[in-house]
Amino acid sequence: MHSETPLPAELHGQVEELRKEHLLIDVRPREEMNRMVLEAMEDTSREWKWAMAFLGLVTVVTLFGAWAYLMSTGMGLAGIRRPIFWGLFIVSFVFWIGISHAGTFVSAILRVFKAEFRRPFTRAAELMTTFALMGAGLYPLIHLGRTWRFYWMVPYPNQRWLWPNFRSPLVWDFFAINTYLIGSTLYLYLPLIPDLAMARDKSTGWRKKLYTILSLGWRGTEEEWRHLTKAIQIFAWAIIPVMFSVHTIVSWDFAVAMKLGWHSTIFGPYFITGAILSGIAAVGSVLYLVRTTMKNMTYFIRPEHFDTLGKLLLIISMGWTYFFFNEFILEWYGGEHTVKEIIRFYTQGDIAPVWWLMVICNIFIPWAVLWNRNWRRKPWVMFLMGLIVNVGMYAERYVIVTGALSRNRIPFDWGWYQPSLVEISIAFGTFTLFLFMYGMASRLIPLIPVWEVEEGHHAHSLRKVGKTVVPSVADLE
Amino acid sequence: MYGGYQGRYEPKIYVALFDDPEPAARAVEVLREIGIEDRLIQIQSGVPWKPEVLGRPIKASAVPKYGMVGAGVGFLTSIALYFGTPALYPLRVGGFPLFTMPPAFVLIFELTMLGLIVASFLGVLFESLLPPVVGKRVYHPEVSDGAIAVFFQAPAILLDRVKEALQQVGASEIEPVEGSFV
Amino acid sequence: MSREGLTRRDVLKLAGVGGAVAAVLSGCGPMAKYVRRRPYVEQPEYALPGKSVYFATTCRECPAGCGLVVRTVEGRAIKVEGNPNHPLNRGSTCARAQAALQGLYNPDRARGPKVRGGKAITWEEGIDAVARALQDTPPEGIVFLLGLAPDHLAELVYEITQALGAPPPIRFGALAMVEARQTLAAAAEAVFGQKAVPTFDIAKADLVISFGANFLETWLSPVAYAKAYGAMRQGHPGRRGVFVQIEPRMSMTGANADLWLPAKPGTEGLVALALGRLMAEVAGVEAPEPFAQVDPAQVAQAAEVPLEKLEKVARYAVQDVERVVALPGGVVLGYENGVEVAQAILALNGLLERLGKPSLVYFTPPAGGREPLAPATYKELMDLVDRMNAGQVKALFIHGVNPVYEFPKVLGFEEALLKVPLVISFASFDDETVPYAHYHLPDHTFLESWGYQRVQVGADREVLSGFQPVVVPVFDTRATADVLLAAVQKVGGALAEQVPYKNEVEFIQKQVAEFQKRNDGIYQAAHPKVFWALFLQHGGWWTQEATATPAQAQVPTVQVGEAKFDRGELHLVVFPHPILADGASANNPWLQETPDPTTTVMWNTWVEVHPETAAQMGLENDDLVLIDSPYGAIFASVYVYPGIRPDTIAIPMGQGHTALGRWAKNRGANPIDLLGFGVNGAGDAAFGQVRVTVRKMGRRQVLARKENTVGVYGDGRYQPVDKRKEEEEKVTSTQE
Amino acid sequence: MAGEEHTKWVMVIDLDRCTGCNACVTACAMENNVAFAGEEENAYGRGMHWIRLVRYWEGEYPEVQMRTMPMMCQQCSNAPCEPVCPVFATLHSEAEELNIQVYNRCIGTRYCANNCPYIARTFNWFDYEWPEPMNYYLNPDVTVRRRGIMEKCTFCIQRIRRAQEEARLEGRPVRDGEVQPACAQACPTDAIVFGNWQDPHSKVRQLAESQRGFKFLEELGTEPKVIYLSSQRHEF
DSSP: OOSOOOOOGGGHHHHHHHHHHOGGGSOOOHHHHHHHHHHHHTOOOHHHHHHHHHHHHHIIIIIIIHHHHHHHHOGGGSSOOSSOOOOHHHHHHHHHHHHTHHHHIIIIIHHHTTOGGGGGGHHHHHHHHHHHHHHHHHHHHHTOTTGGGGGGGSOOOOTTOOOOOTTSHHHHHHHHHHHHHHHHHHHHHHHHHHHHHHHHHHOOHHHHHHHHHHTTTOOOBHHHHHHHHHHHHHHHHHHHHHHHHHHHHHHHHHHTSSOTTTOOTTHHHHHHHHHHHHHHHHHHHHHHHHHHHSTTHHHHSOHHHHHHHHHHHHHHHHHHHHHHHHHHHHHHHSOOHHHHHHHHHHHTSTTHHHHHHHHIIIIIHHHHHTTOHHHHTOHHHHHHHHHHHHHHHHHHHHIIIIIHHHOOSOGGGOOOOOOOHHHHHHHHHHHHHHHHHHHHHHTTSOSSOHHHHHHHHHHEEEEEETTEEEEEEOOOO | OOHHHHHHHSEEEEEEEESSHHHHHHHHHHHHHHTOOGGGEEEEOSSOOOHHHHTOOOOOOSHHHHHHHHHHHHHHHHHIIIIIHHHHSOOBOTTOOSSOSHHHHHHHHHHHHHHHHHHHHHHHHHHHTOSOOSSOBOOOGGGGGTOEEEEEEEEHHHHHHHHHHHHHHTOSOEEEOOSBOO | OTTOOOOHHHHHHHHTTSOOOOOOOOSSSOOSSSOOOOOGGGOOTTOOTTOEEEEEEEOOSSTTOOEEEEEEETTEEEEEEEOTTOTTTTTOOOHHHHTHHHHHTOTTBOOSOEETTSOBOOHHHHHHHHHHHHHHSOGGGEEEEEOSOOBHHHHHHHHHHHHHTOOOOEEOOHHHHHHTHHHHHHHHHHHHSOOSOOEEOGGGOSEEEEESOOTTTTSSSHHHHHHHHHHHHHTBTTBOOEEEEEOSBOOHHHHTOSEEEOOOTTOHHHHHHHHHHHHHHHHTSOOOHHHHTOOHHHHHHHHTOOHHHHHHHHHIIIIIOSOEEEEEOGGGGSSTTHHHHHHHHHHHHHHHHHTTOOOOEEOOOOGGGOOOOOOOOHHHHHHHHHHHHTTOOOEEEEESOOHHHHSOGGGOHHHHHHTOSEEEEOOSBOOTTGGGOSEEOOOOOGGGOOEEEEOOSSOSSOEEEEEOOSSOOSSSOOOHHHHHHHHHHHHOHHHHHHSOOSSHHHHHHHHHHGGGGOSSBSOOOSSHHHHHHHHHHHTEEEBSSOOOOBOOOOOOOOOOOOOOOOSSSEEEEEEOBTTTBTTTTTTOHHHHHSOOTTTOEESSOEEEEOHHHHHHHTOOTTEEEEEEETTEEEEEEEEEOTTBOTTEEEEESSOOBSSSOTTTBTBSOOGGGGOOSOBOTTSOBOGGGOEEEEEEEEEEOOOEESSOOTTTSTTOOOOOTTHHHHHHHHHHHHOO | OTTTSOOOEEEEEETTTOOOOOHHHHHHHHHTTOOOOOHHHHHTTOOOOSSEEEEEEESOTTSOEEEEEEEOOOOOTTOTHHHHOTTOSEEEETTTTEEEEOGGGOOOOOHHHHTOTTOOOEEOOSOOOOTTTGGGGOOTTSOOOOTTOEEOOOSOHHHHHHHHHHHHHHTSOOOTTTOOOHHHHHOTTOOEEEEETTSTTOHHHHHHTSTTEEOTTGGGSOOOSEEEEOOOOOOO
């Protein structure tokens, strides 16, 4: 099992290389890993405090302040107009929903496929899912003309027996996002319980109290583990279709509409691929931040992880390109005037810079960079790639939402959209909110699932095959 | 009046700590040989070792059943919402019939999944009796450092034998602990 | 609904303003002077809460005199609707009438009498001032400057001036300038033998040949003409009237034409003659004198109009259809030879009659046989300014016109006003003229007023259109007629004997009573009060049957001659804004917000430039330009307009107010300031002879448009790659 | 009986009569308490007009032609705006076969407006003001909309209701031509005709049978209830 076959001394150099490369065979004792994770978690340095205070303040002003101003004055503060009734809010909504696919994809899909490299960063990715969803969930509220009436979308028995319209994609959205938010939060929480118990055992003061409550009295008995691992299995399988449904339904917000440039059957998979693309890219950026700003993280997050993320990113970028091209060529080929104009508007019109930005950021740059193993293994390259791809994905949503709305079947009523300061402020505020929440969470919960890493260690060992050593994997689960 | 005697036979819980699953598995074997039943043994560990590894009885988790029930509840809720509410207040939109199938699947799917997920989570809590409601339960904090803690309930009369046997298979220490298994 | 700001107490307070003149109740409407709001327990039966009460009245947004029915609910005017029985508009209205309620309830209205500088006075003091002016001023020094409406006030003022021995009131306004009514009347005299503005019966026409007349927008009686236009197009089964418009700038009217011919400015008369000659040729008769003098080919070349099109029109008129009418209007009358041009155009009707076509021209019979006072000409206005400058005008009463805004700057009316020792303005709004007035005694708006108007044009019968207040006056205003009559009473003596009316209503009732004798009206009544009630209920009096008879047209001899133009690069067409018209109601926000029909521009002034001209000058949409004429200069934003001659630019009137209210003030530019002194043979303004230069200011001032505002707001980089082609596609895709 | 029977209100717009004068726009605004937004807002495409004249230029100088088409909510039978509303703020009234906008129910998702192929809907971007005493003219039959909600042409349903109530009181069916929306009433050229399709003798029914009749974007399957009669042109 976890015990290693003794290796000949002449292979020690090679072993060192392999250990440097792979976390899961670079075994450190559980105590040490616990200590490292807790040290990183409890590192509430002055810089961190300043950063959080700054991010929190900026969020309060740019997001909540601007939102209050918007609510009290009217939706006219946004740059939307007739006929572009949806603007940056919906763009950001789709964007953050996309980001939220990272955690699920990395964690659930890779777990289902037993991709071992996932282990150290599943939690970092799952946290992104939850916080991105929280950010995304704000937008349907922000963008409502009468936010204070949002609860009319909730099916609750009322005096008039008036219910929401379950045929509306927005109600589907409501249910899908809530299911996904609940599901992904629980999915984040379940594997967290043993680590919280570990933190409970190792901390003092308020943290002890907090973790005592949060760990729910976890002891690690056979029963507990049996139910927990079973539930994680169920979750991993269940959350994947939910994740697909969420972004499909978000794409249906557009695709069901009688709107040229939106009414496309390919939007479901196209949006999902885009979401995973931006999610994976965001994981790369966030992991870089985690690795560079938190203590001891260079041990857990290694170039091999960035390498694998890079490969995934490249593959998904290709997938996205496939769908994008599919959608584009069919519209380009079709003869309808409005569609032709939409294509012209995308590629040559006012929105063309954004459209080309999308193409460059989502196709050209990833394809040019990510084929190279050495670049993939450089964390800062992957950080930049994450940012670039996300800029591209934001541009994609911007083009789809506002670009398609700018052109319709009545040329008299075409329009051109300019985001207003309030909109930009709110969109920016969600980024700071995300960073704030993530920063806070990174100091409150163990960001590395230690027990999973240890589990991985047990599953991996080095074996001598012929004249060399190879890591071997035993199926532990 | 028979306190001393009774004390000698009153079963108490002890813990033995191991670093690896192999000695732990052997310890379980030893305990069984001594005559301590499986139900009087509890193992706590920092990673989910499989029962086969530790030589423990294999049991199925009931969590999937919770999930199924939850999914069923979600399904029925979605049916009630989707097909029930239009009947309560019939409103026509877009030339659609009052009851349409395609959008129904969306709601059915989402609510079924929601039921499944929430119920599975609750299943874990219920089945593992988390969080503890009353009483103190046995625990050893070394577990979170990766140790495998073998708890067993043995009358004091057997303790010496057990200690000896366990030390043979590599237990670092054996000490009594306060609390109950569940 | 929570926007109700008026409390019951306010209403009662307001209700107290109007003195009640009790009269009989005929069961169909209120006979009190004003409908007063009363407590629910003693409310009159017609004013049930929640129940609408409708009052018939007459629109005074322009001089046409369309009948209105105003819906009121609990003492508030809610909606203006057309009077379905009124012979002019038959239930329809234009945009201006619709927005009239925003004039009535305008927060920027004058709220009470005051003296120069804004100090409030009582009405007693105001009436004293008027009385003193009437008493102390030598009669020849008294001048009444009135608006264009041929209403009771004009007649009352006429009586007062007669009694005083003062010169008759001068009626003028910006619309008079561009409509050139006197020119039309002078030409009509030569062709039809009657010096009045003719009405063209386009409803019956198979072919309408209009030379510059914007009869669907503001011209003379736009709703009546629009009504007729609808009937011409689709009113006769199987016979669709066809419409040809000849003008340098495509007006909304021209935009509806089947054929729009942008003849070179100044050649319209020649085109008419050429058309006549071609018609004669088609008919195989010898062309009468004025037509014979032109060579169609030469004219077509000079006018830059395809000869073939003229030939086709001529052939269609003579061979294919039965009823044809030619009408002159708008800018074609605004040349120095405007009268001759108008004669040439009207002569086409004479020619067509000779070719056996029926006449489609008639003169609206004046109600009660009393021809309203003709509006003044531009020349007369210039004379007035001269007299004012010479100090001959001692007291100037201004009502219904806003001379400082509406008269061209070059006339120097403002300076002249300063030389008049006493100026009294009766404007309902604090308009541009008010600061020059020593007394401002605001009149009601028309929806609070009594009165009548003799319809001059557009109706096929005698129409005395009546108006009555539909609501209690909103502010402390008073009817000008009442003020004048009170002053007359105060002066007393011979004047009061000659003008013996106690108040406005009595004067009106006396005039209306004349019609009680008639037995051809839509109603009869033995008792004068019942007749008066019926008059109010119907919104006026008119005859049962159409009485106008087709006018017989002659073919006069006329020398069209050359039109003269000022120096400048481009011809200037100043046209009344299709929505705002002369701009008197520019402070009604919904008029500002109603898009111009052709450009869809709202809330501002634009200058229309042909795309090629714009390209040559490096101008793009929304570029701010300086338009410089020999008489003045204004700034406006460019609208690249596909329907205008390359050598012409056009600017709408109606904006450029420096007062009037929050929605009109400092908005756009007033192109009247570009006009000069030129007059034509009839004394009307030769506003078409102005030429201008256009200078790019290098700055953008974005126009608010209803049309696809791509490029309008913010940057405006948008220019479709192949706009024209796209436009065609649009049309084909929208009209399947 | 009277006023209760199933009605299908239909509007016929004769584009050959329509001159594009915009009187309908103003009339509609005055009847329905439509707010005015001012120059800047209009420049940014935020005019509140319920009805607008869609204008196209056709051809090139001097053969240039203007075409206009009054455009408002087409009261589609299969309205794309309705199913997408999450709270049933816009829905189909079965009695009148009209597309209803329930202002008080609207939460302002603006999805309906995006999904309207006729761009017929306008949104209350702000709370608009009618400065005292201009608010006096506001029609008590029509709700004044506050910020954050969608609005659109209603076919002047308040007038339909009024006519139906009057007819019911008098115990007779609603007469043809008795109901006139503000736009039809104002139209100087009588281009807009309104009536009940169920009445086989109604004027709309007869006009709609014209060969010139077409429905705008009919191919989308929205089944609009505004029937346009195409304009004609005599070619010289």
